[in-house]
Amino acid sequence: VKLLFKFKESAPARDRERVFSHLRKLGVSAVEPLFPDTEDDALASVFMLDTEDESLLPRLKRERAVEYVEPEVRRRLVS
Amino acid sequence: MARSDVPTFEAPPSEPEDAPGQLIVRVHPEAIHEHLPSPAIALTREDAQLLPEAVAKPFEYLRESAGLGHVEPLFSPRRHEVASATRFLAERDRLAVLTSVADSPSEELEGFSVISLPESQRTPDLVKRIRSSRAVQLVEPMPARWLLAKQADPLRNLQWGMRAIKWFDKTLPDASGVAVGVLDTGIDEKHPDLAGVVATYDTGPYGKEDLVGHGTHVAGTIAAAPNNDAGVAGVARCRLAVWKIFPDTPAPDRQFYVDGVTYLRALQALEGSGVKVANLSIGGRANSLTEELLFRRLSDAGITVVAAMGNEFLRGNPASYPAAYTSVFSVGSIAETLERSAFSNTGQHIDLVAPGSNILSTLPRRRSDYRDESRYASWSGTSMATPHAAGAAALLVARRPSWTSDQVKERLRTSAARIRAMGSNEWTREYGAGLLDVRKAVL
Numbered sequence: 001v002k003l004l005f006k007f008k009e010s011a012p013a014r015d016r017e018r019v020f021s022h023l024r025k026l027g028v029s030a031v032e033p034l035f036p037d038t039e040d041d042a043l044a045s046v047f048m049l050d051t052e053d054e055s056l057l058p059r060l061k062r063e064r065a066v067e068y069v070e071p072e073v074r075r076r077l078v079s
Numbered sequence: 080m081a082r083s084d085v086p087t088f089e090a091p092p093s094e095p096e097d098a099p100g101q102l103i104v105r106v107h108p109e110a111i112h113e114h115l116p117s118p119a120i121a122l123t124r125e126d127a128q129l130l131p132e133a134v135a136k137p138f139e140y141l142r143e144s145a146g147l148g149h150v151e152p153l154f155s156p157r158r159h160e161v162a163s164a165t166r167f168l169a170e171r172d173r174l175a176v177l178t179s180v181a182d183s184p185s186e187e188l189e190g191f192s193v194i195s196l197p198e199s200q201r202t203p204d205l206v207k208r209i210r211s212s213r214a215v216q217l218v219e220p221m222p223a224r225w226l227l228a229k230q231a232d233p234l235r236n237l238q239w240g241m242r243a244i245k246w247f248d249k250t251l252p253d254a255s256g257v258a259v260g261v262l263d264t265g266i267d268e269k270h271p272d273l274a275g276v277v278a279t280y281d282t283g284p285y286g287k288e289d290l291v292g293h294g295t296h297v298a299g300t301i302a303a304a305p306n307n308d309a310g311v312a313g314v315a316r317c318r319l320a321v322w323k324i325f326p327d328t329p330a331p332d333r334q335f336y337v338d339g340v341t342y343l344r345a346l347q348a349l350e351g352s353g354v355k356v357a358n359l360s361i362g363g364r365a366n367s368l369t370e371e372l373l374f375r376r377l378s379d380a381g382i383t384v385v386a387a388m389g390n391e392f393l394r395g396n397p398a399s400y401p402a403a404y405t406s407v408f409s410v411g412s413i414a415e416t417l418e419r420s421a422f423s424n425t426g427q428h429i430d431l432v433a434p435g436s437n438i439l440s441t442l443p444r445r446r447s448d449y450r451d452e453s454r455y456a457s458w459s460g461t462s463m464a465t466p467h468a469a470g471a472a473a474l475l476v477a478r479r480p481s482w483t484s485d486q487v488k489e490r491l492r493t494s495a496a497r498i499r500a501m502g503s504n505e506w507t508r509e510y511g512a513g514l515l516d517v518r519k520a521v522l
Contacts, residue, residue, distance in 0.1 A: 002340075006369065034340065034343060034344070035343075035344065038347065042372065046369055046372075048340065070368055070369065072339040072340075072367075073339070073370065074337075074363045075339075075342065075401075076334050076335060076336050076337070076363060077264070077291070077460075077462060078360050078361055078362045078388075078460050078465075079296075079360065079390070079458050079462035079463060
């Protein structure tokens with residue numbers, strides 16, 4: 001499953017780095033910015049990762065620097 | 080056929096008064112009556128000599144001095160036989176004038192001929208000279224006439240939805256300066272009804288072809304070129320910025336789902352793209368904070384996002400996102416009966432309804448593994464209702480370029496027509512504020 005999470009815009013860089021480090025220890029190899037080219041603070045705070053570990057979502061939710069975490073939603077045609 | 084080869088039925092640019100090189104001449108019938116044999120003349124060389132010299136003279140003058148081409152009796156059923164009666168031109172002229180009287184179906188039409196001559200010779204002096212002959216009653220140029228047909232869209236009569244939203248009732252603003260974003264399965268940008276409409280086309284990691292056809296159908300309802308002798312008309316003469324957000328192959332359940340990352344990045348790209356309206360004929364049950372964040376930003380940026388209510392009314396009528404986000408304008412579907420389409424979701428977040436059952440629009444020219452139809456077909460869904468509202472929003476933006484997206488949305492709601500199925504209510508969960516009314520919206 002793909003997870004999207006957003007850091008609080010007020011979260012300092014060291015707190016964000018701690019989350020990345022934690023994820024690496026849990027075996028998540030790639031965490032990517034969802035909007036890599038943006039200069040906007042809110043959008044630059046959104047990241048995504050692929051995982052099969054169901055415990056990751058509640059763990060990320062507990063992180064103080066994280067505003068929200070959610071699974072990627074499905075959208076389909078409406079005809 | 081190249082567009083330049085397509086005949087036009089509209090007035091020629093210069094609107095000439097006369098047909099070039101032709102004159103209508105009427106001789107005095109009584110000058111001929113007494114020379115006609117009974118019961119009728121045969122078309123022989125001998126008969127040609129029956130025409131009095133005074134009547135023949137102006138025609139001889141035309142042949143000798145003005146390059147007369149031919150003389151044709153205007154109302155004689157034998158006019159084609161006259162043309163081949165004799166190889167001598169002067170005799171043909173005489174027979175033509177004789178039959179213009181002898182064969183006429185009524186007295187009032189006796190003596191009329193059409194003569195052709197080089198346009199350069201058809202001078203006012205020449206006309207004056209012929210008119211001065213005692214044998215000639217009338218000389219005048221052949222008036223130029225042309226078809227008064229306007230170019231149209233051959234299938235437009237089948238677009239019941241356009242009638243329902245009163246699209247035909249008013250001359251609508253030109254929205255060519257307005258770009259509408261379409262996030263969908265792609266587009267056939269070379270479709271004859273969409274040629275020149277597509278301003279940008281971002282295919283993401285996928286091929287250019289719209290294999291599903293959904294995006295091309297939606298695009299046609301918004302912006303198919305009107306009055307171009309092809310297919311259908313779209314709601315707005317606007318431009319489209321298209322993002323392909325669906326993969327080219329379906330999921331294992333045979334459904335097409337958006338590529339989430341491509342989709343969210345397309346939403347982000349909308350902001351600052353110059354697009355003023357965006358059409359999202361997609362849906363899903365779960366809400367997303369990231370998606371909602373992006374829609375809120377689009378609304379703040381003045382972009383009116385229009386989305387489909389969803390087609391699951393008979394499967395629990397769940398709220399469908401993005402339509403259910405506060406910042407998104409939500410469109411349900413009605414059928415030809417002007418009642419809710421059986422599939423159309425209802426809910427507190429519905430803004431209005433638009434035609435969504437059996438909507439004729441464009442499809443890609445080539446068939447694909449996922450679609451048997453091509454070029455044009457009628458499809459149903461709130462997906463088909465939504466682009467009617469997106470097109471209307473584009474017209475409104477063209478008319479009121481300084482309006483915010485909230486103002487655009489409010490106008491679409493307040494101008495909607497209350498329909499019978501709503502009873503005396505101004506708003507219902509089934510129909511929102513009523514049926515989209517383009518005529519009233521752009522007043």
